[in-house]
Amino acid sequence: MTRGRFITLEGVEGVGKTTNIEFIRELIEQKEIDVLVTREPGGTPLAEDIREVLLQIRDESMDPITETLLIFAARSQHVANVIEPALSDGRWVLCDRYTDATYAYQGGGRGVPLDALERLAELAQGSLWPDLTIYLDAPVSTALGRIADRQHDRFESENHEFFARVRAGYLAIVEREQRAVLIDATQSLEEVQSRLVEIMNNFWDPLG
Numbered sequence: 001m002t003r004g005r006f007i008t009l010e011g012v013e014g015v016g017k018t019t020n021i022e023f024i025r026e027l028i029e030q031k032e033i034d035v036l037v038t039r040e041p042g043g044t045p046l047a048e049d050i051r052e053v054l055l056q057i058r059d060e061s062m063d064p065i066t067e068t069l070l071i072f073a074a075r076s077q078h079v080a081n082v083i084e085p086a087l088s089d090g091r092w093v094l095c096d097r098y099t100d101a102t103y104a105y106q107g108g109g110r111g112v113p114l115d116a117l118e119r120l121a122e123l124a125q126g127s128l129w130p131d132l133t134i135y136l137d138a139p140v141s142t143a144l145g146r147i148a149d150r151q152h153d154r155f156e157s158e159n160h161e162f163f164a165r166v167r168a169g170y171l172a173i174v175e176r177e178q179r180a181v182l183i184d185a186t187q188s189l190e191e192v193q194s195r196l197v198e199i200m201n202n203f204w205d206p207l208g
């Protein structure tokens with residue numbers, strides 16, 4: 001059984017991850033590949049409960065280390081119960097956010113030290129990193145402008161400076177990681193999706 005491929009979609013809120021994940025799913029299914037679409041934090045009943053805790057606005061502020069541990073707790077559950085079994089069965093996994101989000105939000109945004117994130121990542125996911133990461137990039141004001149009329153969760157209630165640090169964190173990952181590809185998400189949806197077609201064509205060409 002050939003192991004499945006693991007693809008993640010990243011970016012700050014409002015860049016179009018939710019909008020485009022279905023489009024990518026269709027591209028993969030057109031190749032008659034069985035794909036599981038999932039998200040983080042979440043993806044299992046327990047991890048979805050942890051997500052609720054993370055997104056809920058409450059009077060008590062959440063310590064950045066508490067936030068980081070909750071995110072990795074959800075990830076550990078998701079990897080062990082959903083992602084790894086699917087990949088081992090030969091299914092592809094398409095995930096809305098993964099550990100790059102932790103480096104960008106908890107590392108860049110909250111200032112949690114990189115070596116702590118590396119150790120927790122090793123514990124929660126072992127060596128499981130994506131084969132391909134599609135990063136949708138837009139200036140913070142453009143991305144947040146697209147979700148301005150929504151009710152904001154705990155992360156979305158952060159200020160512009162926080163999201164500027166998150167974006168800088170993502171841009172550093174794209175510089176560093178060969179698996180990460182940037183799409184300019186200020187383009188029209190049609191232009192973003194034609195870039196997605198190109199990226200996916202390049203991805204499966206070497207697979208034959």
Ligand code: T5A
Pocket residue numbers: 011012013014015016017018019020040041071096097098099100101102103105106146147155156185186187188189190192
């Ligand atoms: N988190 C998560 C961490 O802090 N650390 C971690 O490790 C992880 C995994 C989860 C939160 O958890 C945090 C980060 C997040 O704050 P989430 O469920 O991933 O949140 O949700 P959000 O990122 O908040 O998702 P959003 O729905 O807000 O943003 P999307 O999915 O990027 O944007 P989308 O697709 O809903 O699009 C927003 C609007 O823009 C339009 C769409 O139609 C929609 O109206 N749009 C475009 N308009 C014009 N041109 C385009 N190209 C457009 N593309 C989309």
